[in-house]
Amino acid sequence: MTAYMVYVWDRIIDSEELKKYEEESSKVKVTGAKQPLAFYGRVETLEGPKVDGVTIVPFESMEAAKAAYNNPDYQKAMKHRLKGADYRVFITEGVK
Template sequence: MTAYVVFTRDRTRDAAEMAAYSPGAKASFAGREMGRLAAYGECETLEGPPIEGAVILSFPTMEAARDWYNSPEYTEARKHRHLGADYRAFITEGV
C-alpha cells in the first residue's frame, strides 16, 4: 500500500544549512521508486500554527519510505535540515 512522507517546515533558522541540505536530499532519491506530490508550493494553514512550507513524497510501501528515510544518503543530508530549520515529519499509509 502506498505510503506518504510528509514534512512541514515550521521555521528556518539557518538558510546556509538548508542550501546544503537540498542537493543531498535530492541525491538520496536515486534508484528509489518515489514521487514528489508537493514541494513548497503555496500553502494555507487551516488549523494549528502556521507553517513555512510542506513537502509530500510517495513511496510504494511503508517499508520503502522508512528505508529511504533511514538510508545512509538521507541520514547524512538530514543533518543539515536539522541544523537549518524546525520541521515535523511523519509517514502515513494511504488508503
C-alpha cells in the same frame, strides 16, 4: 499499499544549512519513491500553528518510505535540514 512521507516545515533557522541539505539530498539514490505530490508550494494554515512549507512524497509502501528515510546517505544530508529549520516528518498509509 502506497505510503506518503510528509515534511512539515515550521520555521527557517539557517538558510545556508538548508542549501547544503538540498544539494546533498538531491544526490541520494532512493528506491520506491514516486513524483512528489507537493513541494513547498503556497500553504494556508487553517488550524494550529503557522506552517511555512510542506512536501508530500508517495512511496510504494511504508517499508520503502522508512528505508529511504533511514538511508545512510540521506541521514548524512538530513543533519543539514535539522540545523536549517524546524521540521516535523511523518509517514502515513494511503487508502486501501
